[in-house]
Amino acid sequence: MSTQTVEYIRYRxxxxxxxxxxxxxxxxxARLAAAPxxxxxxxxxxxxGTGEDTGDDAHFVLRITWTSAEDHLKGFRTxxxxxxxxxxxxxYIENIEEMRHYAPTPVRGTGSALPSLYDWAGGxxxxxxxxSAFYDKVLKDDLLSPLFAGLAPEHAEHVAVWLGEVFGGPTTYSDTQGGHTHMVAMHAGKHITEPQRRRWVNLIQDAADEAGLPTDAxxxxxxxxxxxxxxxxxxYFSGPDAQPPAEQPVPKWSWGAMPPYRG
Known part of the structure; x- marks a missing residue:
């Protein structure tokens, strides 16, 4: 499986x-934007500003994330x-001071200048x-209530801490329940249908309104x-042919972004 690589080109x-x-x-x-x-x-x-080390020159760094080093060298370049x-x-090739590929490391994140979705929602x-509002609706819904027969009293709070961690809050779910694989296992054998999934999506949006979550776009x-x-x-993971994923952490969701899930 290919891994992303980051190319840095430094110009003077x-x-x-x-x-x-x-x-x-x-x-x-425009060519980069069109390249798969x-x-x-x-x-x-x-x-x-300029100084002894810069003279009258301007310094630029071009950062390009490629799907892999091979895709860059044997794909884009051909x-x-x-x-x-x-x-x-x-x-400007003669003005290049460095041109190398770098492999990303696990050290990454966002600073406090950008509020997490968790904080923005109200913690x-x-x-x-x-x-609480969502499962109240679910248990009264003819289409979804059969999926949640015998729902444990603590289930709603477990999902609350799951969502909180997903959206950038404390790692309570990971610390007390496990990672993504644990959540996936909760759906095994339930055979969720597409109409049920869509009803779930609609009801949690209704619950978000009722709970007073932010309504900005x-x-x-x-x-x-x-x-x-x-x-x-x-x-998928509720179906008969699903293969459980390897042990994975809780996904982290942010503004306009999704985690790089690998099945």
Whole structure:
């Protein structure tokens, strides 16, 4: 299985050429955007002013995430997109100070400047209200109530701490219940149907309204994205041919993002 790689290209460009350099990369970026091997890219410029170590030059770093180093070298570079990309950046090849691939490490995250979905929602109390309202609806629903016959009293709170951890809150579920594999196992053999999944999705959105979760588009789109992702996995893992995944941590969901799930 291929793993993503991050390519860094560091440029030192005379100040007099920075405008044309940026224009060239704006055009070249169209080829990157069209490449199926390219995950994302970003060109950043050094903010510090000139000095003894910089002279009159500007420093740029281009970061490109590729689906794999091989996909970059044997895929993109042999594709019909590469000649056009190279034609734009060729005048600046002599200004490259470094061009290497780097493998991502597990050290990653977001800072406190961006609130987690958990904090934005209102923390533990908000998710407790959500699951309380949700399971009240589920147990009265003709389509879903058979799936939850004999529901344990603590089930709603377990789901609350699960959702809290998924959306960036404390690791309570991992610490007390286990990871993603434990949650998946709860659905084994239930044979969830697509109509049941859709009813689940609709009811939890109704419960989110009732529980007073934020209604801004950014939060609700991220919330619904996880609900769609999670319920579709639940349908699969509840079926007769499902293969349980290897031990996995609780997925982490953020604004406009999804975890890189591997089945």
């Amino acid at each position: 460009i005379p100040e007099s050429r920075t405008a044309e350099f940026l224009a060239a990369y704006t055009r070249a970026a 091997q390219c995950v994302d890219y970003e060109l950043a410029r050094r903010e510090e 594709s019909e997109l590469f000649p056009g990309f190279l034609a734009e950046i060729r005048p 533990a109390a908000a998710f407790s209200r959500l699951t 950014e939060f609700r789109s991220a919330f619904l994205a996880y609900v769609e992702w999670g319920t579709r996995l639940a349908v």
